[in-house]
Amino acid sequence: VLQQQFKKGNITKIAIPGQTGVTFVDLKEIVFVEANSNYSTLILLDKRKIVISKTLKDIQNVLEQQQFLRIHRQYIINLNEVKHFNRNEGLLTMTTGDILPVSRLQKDRLIEQYGWL
Numbered sequence: 001v002l003q004q005q006f007k008k009g010n011i012t013k014i015a016i017p018g019q020t021g022v023t024f025v026d027l028k029e030i031v032f033v034e035a036n037s038n039y040s041t042l043i044l045l046d047k048r049k050i051v052i053s054k055t056l057k058d059i060q061n062v063l064e065q066q067q068f069l070r071i072h073r074q075y076i077i078n079l080n081e082v083k084h085f086n087r088n089e090g091l092l093t094m095t096t097g098d099i100l101p102v103s104r105l106q107k108d109r110l111i112e113q114y115g116w117l
Contacts, residue, residue, distance in 0.1 A: 014062070016042075016052055025050065027066055031096050033059050033076040045081075047096060069113055071102045079113055 013024045025042065034041045035056040042050040052059075060070050070076045077092065077100065084093040090102045092110075102110055 016050060023050070027063075027068075027078070028080070030063075030068075030078050031081045031094050032078060032098065032100060033063070033068075035074045043096070043098065045096065069106075069110060071100065071106045071110060073103065075100050085110070 012028070013026050016023045016025055025044070029044045029046075031043050031045055033056065034043060036051070038053065038055055039051055040054055040056050040059055042052065044050070056070070056074070056076060060068075060076055063076055064070065067079045068076050069079055071092065077094065081095045082092055083095050085091075085102070086093075087107075090104065090107060092100045092102055094100065
């Protein structure tokens with residue numbers, strides 16, 4: 001369902017089904033997504049957390065078509081919400097102050113995404 005939304009055009013929100021209906025979340029509000037077994041937690045700019053019953057792999061298939069990148073087996077980040085990258089320690093600081101690890105395998109992909117010199 002999520003992938004179909006993006007195939008239709010330039011979608012800026014994702015629909016997240018819940019028990020009482022569907023919540024629409026603007027992609028710009030998502031800072032990062034954290035894996036929790038068969039669930040994932042969206043961390044938003046205002047520090048709200050939305051738990052969804054999708055794996056990180058499911059979310060990766062959708063969000064990496066946008067401004068998102070998987071940096072670790074547990075995290076997908078919004079590339080527009082990165083504040084600082086500590087190359088030596090492999091840690092990203094997000095605009096919310098959250099510090100996330102970057103796997104060695106994903107470090108080069110991250111650098112490539114930004115075109116750093």
